[in-house]
Amino acid sequence: MLKSTVRSLCSGLFFGALVLHALAAAAHAEAQNSIVSLDGTWRIATDPQNIGKEQGWFKTPNADALDTNVPWIIQDPFPGYHGVAWYWRSFEAPQNAYADGRYLLRFWAVDYKADVWLNDTYLGSHEGGEEPFSFDVTGIVRAGNDNRVAVRVLNPKDEPIDDIILAQTPHRNKVNKYFAGASYNLGGITDSVELVMTPQVRIDDFYVHANWKTGEVNIQTTFFNAGKDSQTGTLTLSIAPAANGTTLEAATINVTAGPGTSVVNSTLKVSQPHLWDVKDPYLYRVTARLNTKGGECEQSTRCGFRDFRFENGHFRLNGKALFLKGSHTGNHWPIGQQLPYDPDWARRDLINVKMMGFNSIRFIAGVPMRLQLDYCDEIGLLVYEESYAAWCTENSPHFAQRYDSSVLGMIKRDRNHPCIVIWGLLNETPVGPVHQQAVEFLPKLRALDETRAVLLSSGRWDVTAGGEPVGIHxxxxxxxxxxxxxxxxxxxxxxxxxxxxxxxxxxxxxxxxxxxxxxxxxxxxxxxxxxxxxxxxxxxxxxxxxxxxxxxxxxxxxxxxxxxxxxxxxxxxxxxxxxxxxxxxxxxxxxxxxxxxxxxxxxxxxxxxxxxxxxxxxxxxxxxxxxxxxxxxxxxxxxxxxxxxxxxxxIGEGSRLGSISNPGSHEWEDILDDQHIYPHVPHSPEIVATLRNYRGVGNPVGFGDGGLANIENRPALRPVFISEYGIGSAVDLVRTTRWFEQLGKANLDDAVFYKGLLDRFMNDWTAWRLDETFASPEDYFAQTIKKMAAQRTLGFNAFRSNPNCAGLSVTGTVDQGNTGEGLTATTFRELKPGATDAAFDGWAPVRWCLFVGPEHLYRNGNVRLEAVVANEDTLAPGDYSARLQVVGPRGIRVFDRSITVTIPKTEPGQPEVFAVPVFDEEVPIDGPTGEYRFLAAFQQGAAAAGGDVRFFIDDPADMPAIESEVVLWGSDERVEKWLPTQNIKCRAFDPARKDVRETILALRTPPAPGGAEAFTELAKRIAQGSNVVFLSPEVFASEKSPVSYLPLANKGQLLSLYSWLYLKDDWAKYHPFFEGMQTGGMLDYSYYVGMLSDSVWQGQDAPAEAVAGAIKASQDYSSGLNLCVYRLGEGRFVLNTMRIAENLGTNPAAERLLRNLIKANAPTENKPLAALPTDFDATLKAFGYK
Structure with missing residues (x-):
């Protein structure tokens, strides 16, 4: 049966060795000896043919069994194995000190199905990977002698075993065929095992709810009488501060426990209760002592007086509005997958987010470790909890029972923790039977817990307007x-x-x-x-x-x-x-x-x-x-x-199913929109505008550079909780691999996965000669991770300035799923450079959210400067003086303005205003080429964070001059209109003119007649000594392939490295193409705004020069080049995917890059065309031109 997470000296419902806190000194000596931990060394063997039960493997360990730890996973001693495994452990059972006492064998979690034997006697089975269960082994256990427990564990596969397959169980996003972003299909005895000695009548469950307004503590005590006759006794209840144990109130009542289960509801009261809060997590301890003729049974749990709900436009803790500041964790660790190899990691994640200013954490699709909830209680970190059933469970004949068991097991185990304020039922689940099960589950949940908010489905990927495109038929x-x-x-x-x-x-x-x-x-x-x-x-x-x-x-x-x-x-x-x-x-x-x-x-x-x-x-x-x-x-x-x-x-017509059920509510209330947002990276100005103005209409999950149309004019139907959003980093493949090697775990599934990615990176490192720019592979990854902090700040600015945003949960807490999505730390819990500062600044109660546009402009152009003050109910209403500045190279000040910031008063019945726009103006900037900073600071009365954002100016007078003639091959109106305005001498390509080597710009559309004929003429010109810059990759496309006319025998592909949460890293070398530009490492998103394409050249033979490229090591591994040089005969050609033509006249970086490309590819000597190579027909045939 399932047990709740409370401390017990009789039924053992406490956290044992995993918990730092000692049991109360008043505990009876006999009760302190009533639990025998069976954690530690067990024997384990695999049963790939599933023959162990038939052959009686429960009788003795197999000869080929290995030692393993419990709790731990099968896949450490047996990497890559899934299916049936067997565990064995021998132990000596003490005498039971209770008259007519009972022995219980308790498992806190076995993932996924357990069949259990004790001393060759079959006890039964349990299905479900997270909830505790126990067996009464009285009469089977041999007191004072050796005993042997055997456990057959089923870690499901894609093929049925015991009529169970992985996808139809509550399993989070585990997969058997692994890919980055998923969870490994772990299994095993994943939490503690205990032998518990109890009186015949024991406290079986103990549920406490503290009412923050009245001071009443409602206590539900469940007894279990294992005997045949009723027994009378007394139940003593007491409450005391958890820190010092001084009893504040106690009561003793007479009780009668009939055979089986009995429930007693009681109430204690604390006058002037000290509330539990994120800033002051004050805890009380409630203790129950049951005395019957068989002995005394004691159980205690901590609790807190608090209330959390969504009301009047905001999440509210004890009535006070707060901006929900969270992240989600899959509790993913290397080596042990969902069990930490280093026990400290489990707490370190929580310490880190608390230190950085988070007030909440979401345990996505999997319950936390019990000690983690203890710790959240103590440090004041709000918890949003989900079970395995919340994600990716397929419908099946057993689905409803499995779903209910998983979620109810989570609630019964954890409902006494004051830190838990939200139960989550689903994640990213479309309409269908699984979604409907959750919709109809609310009454069952409320039967166990009336006190918490419930979120239906994170991201609302169901049929309502919150989960689909509004207006689409x-x-x-x-x-x-x-x-x-x-x-x-x-x-x-x-x-x-x-x-x-x-x-x-x-x-x-x-x-x-x-x-x-x-x-x-x-x-x-x-x-x-x-x-x-x-x-x-x-x-x-x-x-x-x-x-x-x-x-x-x-x-x-x-x-x-x-x-x-x-x-x-x-x-x-x-x-x-x-x-x-x-x-x-x-x-x-x-x-x-x-x-x-x-x-x-x-x-x-x-x-x-x-x-x-x-x-x-x-x-x-x-x-x-x-x-x-x-x-x-x-x-x-x-x-x-x-x-x-x-x-x-x-979509969007008719009634709408709400996203939240507040404490005490039995309905899904349509008062909050719950959305996931993962737009394209780098964020375009239109994307940033969407994030700043998003009003919870439609489903914005993965919108592109254009943002959501007409976003600023859409109605604000309800406040929005952005329950997932983020921009991650690359995985440091070098350090991650070295960590596995250092710990002697290089053979495990995740270690092998990372090593395979590192090998692919090293191939690119060598082929592209990346050591010309980066000191070492370690240096490369250090730069990729370091640049994440600025992108995180951009997200904080956008959402903290959105007045309709009630909370933000960033993806993710740490690197998980073998990806780089973590904000705080890598998979081995090394802090990411700059991320701590970015988060601490981003979550500050008062902060400046600054915006500039465009981020790169010409001298004397106008830049739009915007300032919003995010004020989380901290600054008092009134006027505050502030100073805005724009400071450029060598400290020159090109803008300086004093303004008055007015913090409005909240009118009765109206929601608090957490985002106050204070400045919006277009300002001309007359300054030299370089980096500029838009700064904001209060002059008195407010200590705001933020207040610093960069942009770039280019002076047209500094642009490199073009002396040579440029030949235009094909057409592109954008380029053809721009070149004459720059006094650059140019003419159209003439196939008949063969007197001189040329600098040729190949434009987006080939000249007539196009196809192989046009490209043959151009290839000849290259081979005879001219240089060609292919400005747009579209030029090579045919109906059959985007690379049909690429002048290479090995055409590879034009690969899309779509960049979002899992982003690519764009790099460029020190090279004449980038003369006078930001280069020599990671490319700056602000400097190159609008220019970085997702398209890369991939799979071709190594070029003569790899100048710029992109590597996506944030999720799996893929890579390619943006700018590269190939030689053909006496000439050369440049392949490009950067968005140069699209940004001419708007981003000065496009102009400078184009000028550099022209200059670098100008003939060094005025030489006539060379003769074609003797084998050139074969070359053309290899290109597919003949």
């Missing part, structure tokens, strides 16, 4: 998220979940099992029809297989972003049609992975000299021949299996 299966057909019938773009629907756009999304989503047209008459279809990705990078079928027979099969296919694929053809014929436009997940596959469909069917039809324009039209549905996944789409969608709705 959707067809789908009732109760399922996908497959789906969607349409934007509004006059503005709609962005959500990383997807942007343009006005009037129609799209399809496949199902989670690869179901084809289909738009079906039924022919209204006979005739010949012209059919066109354009499939295009409107998600970050949809990967789909797409089809057009006529009566089930394929007219077209293609791909979007799979293999060599680009982001768009087209079909056109003529077909003889009979009335009633079916044309199906279908798609599925082309790469076998579900998610982010929204693909727009522009499809038309036109009769010759007759009517025409358009899938987007005809959407929902009366009498339309279009229907929308799906096909089950098969290797080839089977049109005969078409099933029409049975739900059609506009």
């Amino acid at each position: 959707i067809h789908r299966i009732q109760g399922q998220f996908d497959p789906s057909a969607t349409h934007n019938g509004t006059d503005a773009p709609i962005s959500a979940l990383g997807i942007t629907w343009q006005p009037g756009q129609f799209a399809l999304h496949p199902g989670p099992k690869g179901e084809y989503s289909v738009a079906r047209w039924t022919a209204p008459q006979d005739g010949k029809c012209d059919i066109t279809a354009v499939y295009s990705s409107i998600a970050e990078k949809a990967t789909t297989d797409v089809h057009v079928l006529h009566n089930g027979k394929p007219l077209f099969d293609g791909f979007v972003n799979v293999g060599d296919a680009g982001k768009e694929t087209k079909y056109s053809g003529s077909v003889d049609i009979k009335k009633g014929d079916l044309i199906d436009f279908a798609l599925s997940f082309g790469n076998g992975d579900y998610g982010a596959d929204t693909t727009a469909l522009a499809a038309t069917i036109a009769y010759a000299n007759g009517p025409s039809f358009d899938v987007a324009k005809d959407y929902l039209a009366k009498g339309s021949p279009w229907t929308y549905g799906y096909l089950p996944r098969t290797d080839v789409p089977d049109s005969s299996a078409f099933i029409a969608y049975d739900e059609a709705k506009t």
Whole structure:
């Protein structure tokens, strides 16, 4: 049965050796000896064939068994193993000092299923990886003699064992086929094991709730009588400060315990209770002593008087508004995965966040260690807790029971802790049976705990407007998220979940099992029809297989972003049609992975000299021949299996399911929006504007550089809690690998994973000669991690200045899931440079949130300076004087202004204002080239943090002069219009002119006739001694591939390193291309604002010069080059992906970089073209030009 987390001297419900606090000195000596810890050395063996039970392995350890620790995981002695493992332990059992006393064998946690034997007697089984359970072993245990316990542990796999598979259990995001961002599939005896001696009547559960307003302490004591007859006795209850034990009130009542379970409800009262608060976590201890003829049983627990809820626009602790400042931790550690190799790590995470100014921590999809909750009670850290069942659990016939058991087990174990203020039921869960189970779970939860807030589903990835794009019309299966057909019938773009629907756009999304989503047209008459279809990705990078079928027979099969296919694929053809014929436009997940596959469909069917039809324009039209549905996944789409969608709705219409249930509430209250935001990195000005103005409408999870459209004019429907947002860093692959080696654990799963990534990095290090810029690989990673702090400050500025933001939980507490998402520390708990200062500054109760735009501008241009004061109910209402300055190179002051900051008074019944805009003005900046700082400071009465933000100025007079002529190959209006304004001599490429070597700018669109013919002429010119700068990667694209015309035999790919929470690091060498620019290491996001592309050259042969590139070591490993030089015959060419043309005239860095590229590639001598190499035809053939 499940036990709550309280201290017990009889049933052993206390934290044992893991807890630092000694039991009360008044405890009876006999009770102090009533628990025997079975932690320590056990024997363990694997059972890959699952034959141990049949062969009686419970009788004796296998000969090949190894020693292991308990608590610990299977995967340390047996890396990579999953399935059945066996544990054995022998121990001597003491005599039971209680008359007719009982022996209990208690397990605090076994992950996932345990079958238990004692002295060859089967005790039973328990399923569930986090909750405690026990067996009554009276009559089986041999007092004064050796005893042997055997435990068969099932760590589920993807194949069923005992009819259990991993995905259908509460398991967080564990996977058997590991990838970065997931959790390893750990298993084992993961918490303490104890032999407990109790009287025949014992206290089995002890639940305490302290009422902060009345001082009453409501106590629910549950007895268990293991005998056949009722017993009478006395129950003495007392309360005292936890620190000194001086009893404040006590009461003794007579009780009768019948056989089995009995419950007694009681009340004590404290006059003028000292409240528990994050700044003053005052604790009381409540003790229960049950005296019966079998002896005395004592149990105690700590508690605190506090109230936490969301009310009137803010989270409130004991009635006082607070900005919820949190992060989420998966409690992930190296080596032990969810058990710390170094016990200090479990507390260190909590100390670090408390020191940095956090007031809360979220334990995502997994309960914390018991000692961690003790510690949060003591240091005043609010806890938002979830169980394994909160994330990634698949629906199954056993789902409801497993979900309930997991969540209720968490609540019963931990509900006495005052630090816990929020129970979380789900994380990022779409509509469906799993979501519905949580929606309907609230009454069961309230039966155990009326006192805490409950959050339904972090991020709200369900069917309501808080989890989907408001305004989109959707067809789908009732109760399922996908497959789906969607349409934007509004006059503005709609962005959500990383997807942007343009006005009037129609799209399809496949199902989670690869179901084809289909738009079906039924022919209204006979005739010949012209059919066109354009499939295009409107998600970050949809990967789909797409089809057009006529009566089930394929007219077209293609791909979007799979293999060599680009982001768009087209079909056109003529077909003889009979009335009633079916044309199906279908798609599925082309790469076998579900998610982010929204693909727009522009499809038309036109009769010759007759009517025409358009899938987007005809959407929902009366009498339309279009229907929308799906096909089950098969290797080839089977049109005969078409099933029409049975739900059609506009998202956001109708009633809305709320995100929170406050203490005492039995409803989901629609008073708070709960969202995850992971926009593109680096943040564009539009993204920053979205973060500053986000009002909780739609789902913003992964929006791109354009931000959310019209964000400033959207209504503020409800305050928003950003329960996930962050910008991480790279994983330091060198130090991480060295740590595993130092600890002698280089053979473990996570160590091998990191070492594989390090090997890939070292290949790049050598091929790209990164030692020309970085002193060592260690130096490279130190720079990548150091730059994170500035990005964290940007996020703090944005959300602390958003008046509609009620709280922010940053991703993540530490590096976890083998990624670099942690704010505070690496996976081995080494603090990240600058992060402590960034967080401490970002969470300051009073701080300046400053913004400048643009971040890089020309001299005498206007910069918009904005200042917002974040005031967490700290500064008193009134006027405060402040000074704003802009200071440039060598301390020159180009702007200096004194202002008055007015902190408003909160009117009765209105929410407190936590963000006060105080300055917004465009200011001309006349100063020399260099770095500038916008500074803000109060002159008296306020000690604010923040108040310092950088930007850059470039003086046009400092730009490098271009003396040589520039030849333009192809067309790009942006470049062609800009060059003449700079007095740069240029002319069009002339294939007939062959008298001189040239500096050629190859623009976005090749010249006529394009294709291989145009590129052949250009390749010849390079081989004869001219130098070419390919300014835009789009120039090489064909319908077949983005790199079709790349002048290389090994074309590799144009890879998208999408950068978000898991970002890439952009670097550049000291090189003539970057003369006079910020370079020689990590590129500065402010200096290069708008210029850093996600596209990189990847997989080609090593270039002659690797000048700039990007490495994504924040999640797995991928990499490529942004600027590189290749030689071809007597000449050379430069490949580029940086957004130079797009930023000419706006970011001076684009101009300077282009000028440097032209200068560096100008011929050094006025020499005629060389002769072509004798084997050049073979070269052209290798390029695919012939």
